[in-house]
Amino acid sequence: MTASASRSFTIPRFKLPGFVAAIGGRMPQWPHALALSTALNAAIKMKLLPQDSLELLEGRRFLVDVLDTGGHACFTYRGGIFRPLFMRIDAVDLAAFDLVFSANLSAFLQLIARQEDPDTLFFNRELSIEGDTELGLVVKNMLDAIDWPKLPHLPGFASSSH
Amino acid sequence: MQPHKLPELVCPAGSLPALRAAVDHGADAVYFGYKNDTNARNFAGLNFDHKAMVEGIRYAHAKGKRVLMAINTFPQPGREADWHAAVDGAADLGADAVILADVGLLDYASRKHPQLRLHLSVQGSATSYEAVNFAQREFGVQRAVLPRVLTLAQVEQVIKNTTVEIEVFGFGSLCVMNEGRCWLSSYATGESPNTVGACSPAKFVKWEKARGQMSTRLNGILIDRYGDSEAAGYPTLCKGRFEVGGATYYALEEPTSLNVLEILPDIVKIGVAAIKVEGRQRSPTYVAQVTRTLRAALDELGRDIAHFAVKPAWQAELAKVSEGVQATLGAYNRPWR
Numbered sequence A: 001m002t003a004s005a006s007r008s009f010t011i012p013r014f015k016l017p018g019f020v021a022a023i024g025g026r027m028p029q030w031p032h033a034l035a036l037s038t039a040l041n042a043a044i045k046m047k048l049l050p051q052d053s054l055e056l057l058e059g060r061r062f063l064v065d066v067l068d069t070g071g072h073a074c075f076t077y078r079g080g081i082f083r084p085l086f087m088r089i090d091a092v093d094l095a096a097f098d099l100v101f102s103a104n105l106s107a108f109l110q111l112i113a114r115q116e117d118p119d120t121l122f123f124n125r126e127l128s129i130e131g132d133t134e135l136g137l138v139v140k141n142m143l144d145a146i147d148w149p150k151l152p153h154l155p156g157f158a159s160s161s162h
Numbered sequence B: 001m002q003p004h005k006l007p008e009l010v011c012p013a014g015s016l017p018a019l020r021a022a023v024d025h026g027a028d029a030v031y032f033g034y035k036n037d038t039n040a041r042n043f044a045g046l047n048f049d050h051k052a053m054v055e056g057i058r059y060a061h062a063k064g065k066r067v068l069m070a071i072n073t074f075p076q077p078g079r080e081a082d083w084h085a086a087v088d089g090a091a092d093l094g095a096d097a098v099i100l101a102d103v104g105l106l107d108y109a110s111r112k113h114p115q116l117r118l119h120l121s122v123q124g125s126a127t128s129y130e131a132v133n134f135a136q137r138e139f140g141v142q143r144a145v146l147p148r149v150l151t152l153a154q155v156e157q158v159i160k161n162t163t164v165e166i167e168v169f170g171f172g173s174l175c176v177m178n179e180g181r182c183w184l185s186s187y188a189t190g191e192s193p194n195t196v197g198a199c200s201p202a203k204f205v206k207w208e209k210a211r212g213q214m215s216t217r218l219n220g221i222l223i224d225r226y227g228d229s230e231a232a233g234y235p236t237l238c239k240g241r242f243e244v245g246g247a248t249y250y251a252l253e254e255p256t257s258l259n260v261l262e263i264l265p266d267i268v269k270i271g272v273a274a275i276k277v278e279g280r281q282r283s284p285t286y287v288a289q290v291t292r293t294l295r296a297a298l299d300e301l302g303r304d305i306a307h308f309a310v311k312p313a314w315q316a317e318l319a320k321v322s323e324g325v326q327a328t329l330g331a332y333n334r335p336w337r
Helices: A018-024 A030-045 A051-055 A105-112 A118-123 A133-144 B016-024 B050-062 B080-093 B103-112 B129-139 B152-160 B184-189 B261-269 B284-303 B312-321
Strands: A061-066 A071-078 A081-084 A099-103 A127-131 B008-012 B029-032 B066-071 B097-100 B118-120 B143-145 B165-173 B205-210 B213-218 B221-227 B241-244 B247-250 B257-259 B274-277
Touching: A030 A061, A030 A071, A030 A081, A051 A133, A061 A105, A099 A105, A099 A133, A105 A118, A118 A127, A118 B284, A118 B312, A127 A133, A127 B205, A133 B205, B008 B016, B008 B165, B008 B284, B016 B029, B016 B050, B016 B284, B029 B050, B050 B066, B050 B080, B066 B080, B080 B097, B080 B103, B097 B103, B103 B118, B103 B129, B118 B129, B129 B152, B152 B165, B152 B261, B165 B261, B165 B284, B221 B241, B257 B312, B261 B284, B261 B312, B274 B284, B284 B312
Parallel strands: A061 A099, B008 B029, B008 B274, B029 B066, B066 B097, B097 B118, B118 B143, B143 B165, B165 B274
Antiparallel strands: A061 A071, A071 A081, A099 A127, B165 B257, B205 B213, B213 B221, B241 B247
């Protein structure tokens, strides 16, 4: 199909070996939360996230759990910005969060790159959503609705059809 | 040498990126709705505000594609003005048609906006040519979307007895398909697509993970339990597994997806005017994947209907995004009557 040929870079489905999570789980987790919060705040600045959806996130606590890297990102949204939550990893309790997304790294990358649909990953049990289901839907639909500015074609990623 | 007119490919959009994905990947028309309960995909964070609609319509029209606005729920007592406002909005925005289910709203639209093209929504539940012709005679409806309960022979019977264009579903998640007449969601939660614009609203849904299994509850009712390697489905009552007569199984409907690729030539031959893709709740990625696949299939069919063969790559792409482990032809090839 011609349309599929226009994507020159595909993220494969993979699972990192067990020792990665064993090591990753012992590393400090705050850099993940800080990086994710910074990225989301940049998206707010660029007006990519709709205000009406953001208001629904006020004061809610989120956990993104990357199963095969052992990485966690805990964060909240308060007063118009995303803020990392600093907590000891052995103190991470799912019940303390309003919403928990867990998946392997490949599934998260496929989601971010819009290579796979979140419902597809959910049906295939590659993505799990726990907590407040409606809040999960708000977040999912907010990410889907992000109107990414068109990026210039980089030579390494140039479409084969051009 | 193409005696058959290709059906219009009508694709879903729950967001502006999804609308662009549909247009860019070969949809002839895109359908969308307002961010409120005037349409049957009223989910948190989904759908279009006025600004997004203006941009969506501009984008589609610039590429020669049509935009249909779904206002396919039933106006609630005392709040009719909200539904009237949605119809007025569609006319003002320059939508190419509105998709309506309620006869009162069809009446309003036909009187207030005689130039506005009317489609009868699947939620209107017109399963016979008499019902379709009634909507044409009374409100000037120009197209009807048939519920997914009809066999292909029954679809053909409707087409032969009406001048109204007929639209059928071509791909997407299946439910019990009793569109417009289903009470299951109301039974469990008090809310339904017809009243609040959502089947099994998310606020009633809980996914509970435990070691080795995941349970789905709808308003506290256990509707299914999955092993770690089992495919999951949407949390609707009709797709739950229940204990009936001592056995636990899908008592109403299995989580499954409709896929008409195999019978596409027959659909074209009987004169179907448009094929609809389900899934305004899905992401732009899904819209792109399904649209480009059906576009490729329809174009292939347009070149030579006699030698049309379904390509494995198409089936693989559609199977990947499907709900449930299988795709079916739904009622279209049901042998019994």
